[in-house]
Amino acid sequence: MTPTPAARQSTLRSSNLALVLRTVCAEGPLSRADVAVRTGTTRATAARLVDELVAGRLLDEGERPAPPRRGRPATPLLPGARVGALGLQVDAGLLAARVLDLRGRVVAERVEEDDLVGSDPVDTLARLGVLAAGLLAGMPAGLRPVGAGLALPGLVDVAAGALLRAPNLGWSDVPAADLLTAHLPTELRPVLGNEADLAARTVAETAPGRPGPLRDFLYLSGQIGIGGAAVLGGRVVTGSAGWAGEVGHVCVDPAGPACRCGSTGCLEQYAGRHALLTAAGLPLDTPPVDVVARAEDPDVRRALDAAADALGIALAGVVNVLDLPAVVLGGHLAALAEPLRPRLEELLGRRVLSARWRRPVVEAIPGLPAAGATGAALRALGDVLADPVAWLG
Amino acid sequence: MTPTPAARQSTLRSSNLALVLRTVCAEGPLSRADVAVRTGTTRATAARLVDELVAGRLLDEGERPAPPRRGRPATPLLPGARVGALGLQVDAGLLAARVLDLRGRVVAERVEEDDLVGSDPVDTLARLGVLAAGLLAGMPAGLRPVGAGLALPGLVDVAAGALLRAPNLGWSDVPAADLLTAHLPTELRPVLGNEADLAARTVAETAPGRPGPLRDFLYLSGQIGIGGAAVLGGRVVTGSAGWAGEVGHVCVDPAGPACRCGSTGCLEQYAGRHALLTAAGLPLDTPPVDVVARAEDPDVRRALDAAADALGIALAGVVNVLDLPAVVLGGHLAALAEPLRPRLEELLGRRVLSARWRRPVVEAIPGLPAAGATGAALRALGDVLADPVAWLG
DNA sequence: CGAATTTGTTCTGCCGTAGAACATAACGGC
DNA sequence: GCCGTTATGTTCTACGGCAGAACAAATTCG
Numbered sequence: 150m151t152p153t154p155a156a157r158q159s160t161l162r163s164s165n166l167a168l169v170l171r172t173v174c175a176e177g178p179l180s181r182a183d184v185a186v187r188t189g190t191t192r193a194t195a196a197r198l199v200d201e202l203v204a205g206r207l208l209d210e211g212e213r214p215a216p217p218r219r220g221r222p223a224t225p226l227l228p229g230a231r232v233g234a235l236g237l238q239v240d241a242g243l244l245a246a247r248v249l250d251l252r253g254r255v256v257a258e259r260v261e262e263d264d265l266v267g268s269d270p271v272d273t274l275a276r277l278g279v280l281a282a283g284l285l286a287g288m289p290a291g292l293r294p295v296g297a298g299l300a301l302p303g304l305v306d307v308a309a310g311a312l313l314r315a316p317n318l319g320w321s322d323v324p325a326a327d328l329l330t331a332h333l334p335t336e337l338r339p340v341l342g343n344e345a346d347l348a349a350r351t352v353a354e355t356a357p358g359r360p361g362p363l364r365d366f367l368y369l370s371g372q373i374g375i376g377g378a379a380v381l382g383g384r385v386v387t388g389s390a391g392w393a394g395e396v397g398h399v400c401v402d403p404a405g406p407a408c409r410c411g412s413t414g415c416l417e418q419y420a421g422r423h424a425l426l427t428a429a430g431l432p433l434d435t436p437p438v439d440v441v442a443r444a445e446d447p448d449v450r451r452a453l454d455a456a457a458d459a460l461g462i463a464l465a466g467v468v469n470v471l472d473l474p475a476v477v478l479g480g481h482l483a484a485l486a487e488p489l490r491p492r493l494e495e496l497l498g499r500r501v502l503s504a505r506w507r508r509p510v511v512e513a514i515p516g517l518p519a520a521g522a523t524g525a526a527l528r529a530l531g532d533v534l535a536d537p538v539a540w541l542g
Numbered sequence: 543m544t545p546t547p548a549a550r551q552s553t554l555r556s557s558n559l560a561l562v563l564r565t566v567c568a569e570g571p572l573s574r575a576d577v578a579v580r581t582g583t584t585r586a587t588a589a590r591l592v593d594e595l596v597a598g599r600l601l602d603e604g605e606r607p608a609p610p611r612r613g614r615p616a617t618p619l620l621p622g623a624r625v626g627a628l629g630l631q632v633d634a635g636l637l638a639a640r641v642l643d644l645r646g647r648v649v650a651e652r653v654e655e656d657d658l659v660g661s662d663p664v665d666t667l668a669r670l671g672v673l674a675a676g677l678l679a680g681m682p683a684g685l686r687p688v689g690a691g692l693a694l695p696g697l698v699d700v701a702a703g704a705l706l707r708a709p710n711l712g713w714s715d716v717p718a719a720d721l722l723t724a725h726l727p728t729e730l731r732p733v734l735g736n737e738a739d740l741a742a743r744t745v746a747e748t749a750p751g752r753p754g755p756l757r758d759f760l761y762l763s764g765q766i767g768i769g770g771a772a773v774l775g776g777r778v779v780t781g782s783a784g785w786a787g788e789v790g791h792v793c794v795d796p797a798g799p800a801c802r803c804g805s806t807g808c809l810e811q812y813a814g815r816h817a818l819l820t821a822a823g824l825p826l827d828t829p830p831v832d833v834v835a836r837a838e839d840p841d842v843r844r845a846l847d848a849a850a851d852a853l854g855i856a857l858a859g860v861v862n863v864l865d866l867p868a869v870v871l872g873g874h875l876a877a878l879a880e881p882l883r884p885r886l887e888e889l890l891g892r893r894v895l896s897a898r899w900r901r902p903v904v905e906a907i908p909g910l911p912a913a914g915a916t917g918a919a920l921r922a923l924g925d926v927l928a929d930p931v932a933w934l935g
Numbered sequence: 936c937g938a939a940t941t942t943g944t945t946c947t948g949c950c951g952t953a954g955a956a957c958a959t960a961a962c963g964g965c
Numbered sequence: 966g967c968c969g970t971t972a973t974g975t976t977c978t979a980c981g982g983c984a985g986a987a988c989a990a991a992t993t994c995g
Contacts, residue, residue, distance in 0.1 A: 153561060153581070154581065154582040155558045155561055155562075155581040155582055155583045155587070155983090156554050156557045156558055156561075156983095157554075157583075157950095157982090157983060157984080158554070158949080158950050158951055158952095158982070158983060158984090159950080159951090160554070161549050161550075161551070161553070161554050161950090161951065161952080161982090162950085162951065162952095164549045165548045165549055165951090165952090168546060168548055168549075169548075180972095180973070180974090181973075181974065182972075182973055188546070188547065188548040189547040189548055190548045190550075190952075190953085191952075191953055191954065191955095192973075192974065192975085193952080193953075193954080193955095193974090193975075193976080193977095194548070194951080194952055194953075196973095196974060196975070197951090197952090217961085217962075218961085218962080218971090218972080219961070219962050219963080219970075219971050219972065220960080220961065220962075220970085220971040220972025220973065221959060221960040221961055221971080221972050221973040221974070222960065222961060222972090222973075223972080223973060223974090224973085224974085304895070304896060313899060314898075364782075365781075365782035377863070379863065379864075381779070381781070381782065382782075386774070386779075386864065387865070388758075388774070388864050388865025388866065389757070389758035389774065389775075389865055389866060389867055390865055390867070390896070390900065391865070392865040392895070392896045392899075393863060393864050393865035394863060394865075395862040395863060395865075395895045395896075396862070396863055398859075398862050398895050399859040399862060399863065400794075400855045400858065400859055400893065401793075401796070402795065402796055402797075403794070403795055403851075403855055404795075410893075410895055411892055411893075412858070412892060412893040458796070462793045462796055463859070465793065466791075466792035466793055466856070466859055466860075467859075467863055469789070469791050469792055470770070470772065470786060470787060470788060470789055470792065470860055470863070470864075471772075471779065471781050471786050471863075471864075472780070472781025472782055472783055472784070472785040472786035472787075472788075473781065473782060474782055474783070499804055499805060500791070500793065500804075500805040502697070502785070502788045502791050502803055503697060503783070503785045503788075505707075506697070506706060506783075507783065548952090549952095550951090550952060550953080550981095551951070551952065551953090551980080551981050551982055551983095552981080552982090554951095554981090554982065554983080555981085555982065555983095558982090558983090573941095573942070574942075574943065575941075575942055575943075583983075584983075584984055584985065584986095585942075585943065585944085586943090586944075586945080586946095586983080586984075586985080586986095587982085587983055587984075589942095589943060589944070590982090590983090610992085610993075611940090611941080611992085611993080612939075612940050612941065612992070612993045612994075613939085613940040613941025613942065613991080613992065613993075614940080614941050614942040614943075614990060614991040614992060615941090615942075615991065615992060616941080616942060616943090617942085617943085936995105937994105937995090938993105938994085938995085939992105939993085939994080939995095940991100940992085940993080940994100941990100941991090941992085941993100942989100942990080942991080942992100943988105943989085943990075943991100944987105944988080944989070944990090945986105945987085945988075945989090946985105946987085946988095947984100947985090947986090947987105948983105948984085948985085948986105949982105949983090949984080949985105950981105950982090950983085950984100951980105951981095951982090952979105952980090952981090952982105953978100953979080953980080953981100954977100954979085954980100955976105955977090955978090955979105956975105956976085956978105957974105957975080957976075957977095958973100958974080958975070958976090959972100959973075959974075959975090960971100960972090960973080960974100961970105961971085961972085961973095962969105962970080962971080962972105963968100963969090963970080963971105964967105964968095964969090964970100965966100965967090965968090965969105
């Protein structure tokens with residue numbers, strides 16, 4: 150236990166700098182006077198803090214497209230466009246590198262689709278490293294990269310920067326951060342994260358520091374298997390070691406089919422992409438839209454119903470334990486939301502203890518491809534928002 | 543969304559006062575110099591803060607049972623003994639009122655055992671109010687009550703101070719805080735809380751501000767039904783509306799027996815006290831020790847195994863979603879821990895995805911009767927620790 | 936009995952915010 | 966076209982809180 154250090158004058162300053170930066174990030178263009186009102190400080194103090202952030206390039210003074218009003222026109226403040234973070238992702242079907250700026254805009258990206266199941270981790274991460282290095286080399290000179298993150302579909306050891314196990318890739322014990330650092334500037338050693346956790350972050354946070362419409366929800370990322378993440382108060386619940394969110398291995402029926410995890414009747418065995426397509430008698434590369442199109446086919450209908458039932462049972466359990474007002478379907482499950490929803494909502498209404506007072510809502514948010522990469526960049530930019538002083542140099 | 547106010551000088555002072563108070567509460571008797579070291583401040587500043595807390599009676603200067611050392615003897619500081627909070631509890635089998643001081647000691651208590659299933663909420667809460675008023679009337683004059691809490695076995699609306707539904711009591715829509723306020727001083731309007739959440743708090747926090755041995759765990763409170771609470775980083779996860787922790791209604795087998803909640807195959811139907819005793823062919827008032835004594839009886843053994851299996855399946859799901867390193871059995875389940883543990887730990891080892899890296903541990907913590915009342919008092923005292931300035935008057 | 940040692944107190948200086956006065960840049964009416 | 970109005974942004978002084986160093990106090994050890 151590191152004892153918490155007491156707050157000193159400088160702590161006050163950092164904390165208020167962070168508050169001002171967060172405020173501008175969260176509420177679009179604001180003037181110095183707006184910032185003073187939002188933070189409850191005087192204009193004098195707000196201006197002082199803003200000036201420091203502008204000097205450190207974390208905030209930009211915009212040209213004034215001033216809506217004509219009385220009084221001296223305000224200079225609009227925006228999150229710094231010259232601060233960017235690198236988000237990386239390796240998934241069963243793609244390799245992605247994406248740079249986001251503090252406004253949450255995609256500055257540059259490269260996505261390579263490829264079947265990476267069973268690929269060699271060293272080769273694949275080297276490919277990703279080259280991809281990322283190329284992306285950074287092509288960046289406009291003014292942009293300063295402040296951090297990097299890597300989304301991986303599996304259990305991750307954040308402190309060590311290592312992937313423990315990613316069943317969908319067939320990878321185990323990969324020192325991913327070390328392998329990538331060889332291709333990147335030293336200050337851009339990527340912080341690892343679980344793909345579903347980071348994808349969930351893109352739903353909770355539409356841009357750095359800007360809260361999304363939902364603050365509490367369970368996110369499901371349907372891939373070959375099923376990943377998930379619970380979000381409470383806008384923060385992803387990562388658990389004590391960062392291994393939370395394995396919704397795909399919640400047991401739906403102890404007498405159900407064996408799962409590769411060693412257990413039986415896991416949710417993944419009903420609602421995972423492979424399991425669902427197999428049950429529906431469709432080829433494993435059938436895109437979700439085709440599944441929806443054939444929803445009236447009896448075999449497909451039966452598979453969809455079984456998936457909805459399994460989701461209902463598993464998610465009701467999670468909602469009972471965590472009290473979440475919404476379930477967000479992402480990944481391939483987003484596309485299947487329509488045929489799944491009626492049965493799923495009915496089950497949640499019946500099996501969730503508090504449904505009588507607040508019935509859980511099912512939302513579908515497809516998200517852009519490689520949402521994990523965006524989430525990884527958001528995490529890195531979140532570090533800047535949390536402690537701007539460290540980035541003012 | 544209330545905009546966060548910026549930190550000012552006075553914020554700094556409150557925050558450091560809170561830190562000093564927390565530090566002394568967490569690490570037993572400390573001198574001013576110890577506090578300075580622990581908080582990283584100078585002795586001058588630490589002494590100033592300590593003096594203010596001593597003047598406000600939140601800290602006491604102890605007599606020095608000084609272990610003979612070189613140098614000027616230190617004056618030991620202790621959490622204020624004259625600050626107390628009232629914890630109340632209504633359960634199916636008892637009514638409890640308990641006063642805890644800032645050191646976590648039980649200053650006074652009254653517990654009445656009685657069968658309250660199906661009782662009239664207005665009458666019962668009036669009884670509890672009288673009990674509490676009597677307890678307060680008998681308190682030493684020096685003790686200042688700073689807050690109150692009420693633990694209830696059901697879903698609670700904290701903001702309204704109302705109980706929504708407590709199946710074990712047969713109560714619905716009870717304005718509990720209002721009913722009790724009639725018998726108590728106005729500043730002691732009790733804050734409602736779920737019994738399992740508050741009992742879990744007594745495990746996470748052995749005394750106000752003093753962390754227990756476990757920081758992350760799932761607590762199970764076995765009563766007639768089964769309540770639960772997840773604790774992450776020492777904080778109880780209450781969910782978005784405070785309704786989290788309904789582990790008893792996680793589905794173990796969709797084809798299982800119907801539950802009074804309207805669902806099927808809930809954990810409660812296998813490991814709840816009533817369900818377990820019925821399955822074992824024992825009378826419903828059999829104390830847990832007798833169940834353990836007859837563990838070799840085939841019927842009892844079968845019921846215990848079924849309960850262990852159900853717990854394994856349900857808890858593995860929760861652990862997969864929340865990544866918790868430990869499961870704590872409380873209530874009647876604590877007494878049954880020995881016969882349940884082997885099978886339960888085996889199942890958790892098999893069904894928890896991350897068990898290969900860290901196998902979940904099962905602990906039994908019986909706790910004192912009416913742990914919810916203690917937890918409710920701890921919550922109120924936690925308010926004092928969070929913002930001592932409000933209590934310095 | 937005096938040196939050493941540790942605790943607690945006093946005093947000065949620095950830093951960050953509050954508050955008020957002042958400067959600036961627009962609009963609008965006459 | 967000028968001047969009052971209005972809102973923004975800046976400058977200056979005051980206050981409060983912590984850091985750091987010097988000092989006073991109380992006990993042990995040689």
